[in-house]
């Protein structure tokens with residue numbers, strides 16, 4: 335293990351020099367003096383590594399030693415901590431993490447994909463070595479939500495944690511909502527702004543938010559992290575008409591990640607984890623979280639409702655979280671990565687989502703012919719779904735008519751039954767869209 339002497343600089347190796355890596359260099363250059371006073375010592379980058387040495391990154395890299403082979407960093411005595419900003423669940427990021435933690439080298443990462451898949455194993459390695467594994471940037475970028483849950487809310491039993499966890503999707507949905515622009519056009523802009531993952535499908539299919547949710551859920555509920563248990567739907571199938579209908583009904587559409595303890599210990603009990611587009615009532619704070627902002631709500635039994643909001647993506651906010659972790663390392667503030675020793679985490683048990691009670695929005699595109707509405711109404715009746723409101727738009731159009739339904743509160747299984755009853759109907763012109771309504 336590296337022994338740090340307060341006042342001696344904390345020597346950092348920075349691997350990955352893209353959006354976030356560049357931000358970390360700029361932040362340390364800009365706020366270095368203040369950070370040194372807060373950390374108790376200067377934080378100095380001593381070595382850097384990335385795939386392409388010659389690329390212009392808009393920052394002066396000449397003060398730092400370039401390392402071609404990042405695998406040498408774990409063994410270097412003149413490096414106190416390694417920061418990984420490459421990305422990817424497996425591959426070089428994971429190899430580097432294992433090497434560093436096995437070698438007793440503190441490790442800071444923004445890599446939620448790696449943590450969602452290997453977080454428990456990495457936490458065990460950190461625990462065995464008595465060293466820090468820090469990842470504030472991995473969930474909701476610049477928002478100090480890992481600290482908030484791990485430290486600030488640690489005394490509470492949490493009943494539910496949910497929020498907007500992907501800046502790219504939120505930027506797309508809210509820009510489509512405000513400016514009426516096309517999905518592809520806004521996605522390109524989010525990529526240009528540095529919000530999107532290297533493969534933007536990971537953002538828009540909800541996978542990135544699911545990575546983050548699984549990490550948050552483990553912290554919030556003290557359960558073993560289980561990414562595979564997150565039911566995930568992205569925003570690909572949200573159309574402009576859904577945004578308009580939601581607005582007409584008094585809602586905004588947001589991609590929401592939610593983890594909740596199902597109340598009973600019987601067959602339906604356990605942890606419910608889901609990422610999907612939801613209708614958020616206009617009077618809920620999440621409805622006003624726009625652009626690349628993220629927000630997390632946690633409901634604790636003594637603290638009540640906590641609401642964290644801030645920039646979830648982009649170079650500055652993400653660098654802010656990475657450097658906060660470095661300051662913790664300099665202060666020797668370590669502790670268990672998932673707020674308790676890995677052996678103390680409860681085994682994960684998946685709740686029966688079908689038993690969950692709530693309201694839903696269903697959208698159908700159907701043929702414009704007599705009897706279609708009756709067919710849909712019959713399916714809802716037979717499945718036990720009670721309709722609160724129904725809108726039909728676009729009569730006599732070639733691409734059919736749009737039917738939007740809002741249900742009364744009921745078991746989610748009944749909504750699924752409705753869709754099963756309609757499946758294969760030649761009245762439907764495309765797969766129906768279901769979005770649950772946030773309560």
Ligand SMILES: NC(=O)C1=CN([C@@H]2O[C@H](COP(=O)(O)OP(=O)(O)OC[C@H]3O[C@@H](n4cnc5c(N)ncnc54)[C@H](O)[C@@H]3O)[C@@H](O)[C@H]2O)C=CC1
Pocket residue numbers: 349350351352353354355383384385386418419420421422426444445446447471472475528529530531532646647648649652
């Ligand atoms: N961009 C953002 O707003 C946020 C990103 N993150 C996470 O931070 C990490 C970095 O993201 P970005 O900076 O946006 O990515 P980026 O794509 O802009 O930069 C990645 C960097 O890693 C290097 N790299 C990639 N593969 C490599 C390899 N095999 N060997 C050596 N170097 C390699 C690239 O050369 C580049 O310098 C990812 O885990 C991402 O999920 C987390 C929060 C926000």
Ligand SMILES: N[C@@H](CC=O)C(=O)O
Pocket residue numbers: 472474475499500501502503529530531537542646647648
């Ligand atoms: N691609 C991610 C980046 C931050 O985690 C996002 O859009 O939120």
Ligand code: NA
Pocket residue numbers: 470471472473474475476477478479480655
């Ligand atoms: Na964060």
